[in-house]
Amino acid sequence: MLRWSSRSPRHWHEFVNHEVCVTAGDQQRFEGRVFTVDPVSASVVLVSVQENECPSVRVILGHAVTDVQILRRGTEETERQMKSVFLPDRAQDLSA
Amino acid sequence: SPRFLALCPTSVPSSSSSSSDEEEQRLRAELRERFLRTLLLMTGKRVRFDMHEHVRVHARFGASDIDVLNLQVSDLETPLGVQREALLRCQDVIACSFEV
């Protein structure tokens, strides 16, 4: 098994927009939707949007990541919602 | 540079770029841009840092170096009091969390 940090951009990109569970460090688990995986540090950026709450963002450092499992697949709507967190006015700039 | 060597495995052909190289470059650029935007969004925010050895601290995020080795923070609340200006080693940090 390849370490998470030695994976390719193609592999990391497969996780974008999906809800995942990231296992890190001392068996800590973090859940959220993947906004990106930094190709330099392999760090995973998760976003959680809950009703009546501010969206929260969590960066899990690549060196600490031991496993990433997809829980639920995202949709175009979740992708759009996630982009609006980072680019309120120019979400279209990040379209792939 | 070491950074480049780490990013580009030797299996990648060094000569002409094929369409699959271009696709890989496009994906890498999209992922990297999104990460840099995340760091920009984190700037000035109060961030919780979950660190190794079950250490948890809060601080205001200032900036990161581009290789993501060091995080420059202010008003770091340590168990022994507030350190006005500090650098956290990314190797010590497991996760950084903040609200938008």
Add this chain to the structure above:
Amino acid sequence: VSWRSSLPPSERPGERRTAEMKKLYGKDAAKIQGMEAAMQLTFDRNCDKKQPKYWPVIPLNL
């Protein structure tokens, strides 16, 4: 630095970096390099001005 410069690549770090960025990011290299430069500048400037010290003094994750 001109591309015609006679210096070997090892003595043109800026140019080598640009070539590396081009190989990693293709046509988006200039955009990414610009964003990275701004980020690094902020980091360097903040460190110069605030002189932050490592916390903790001894790394947790040896």
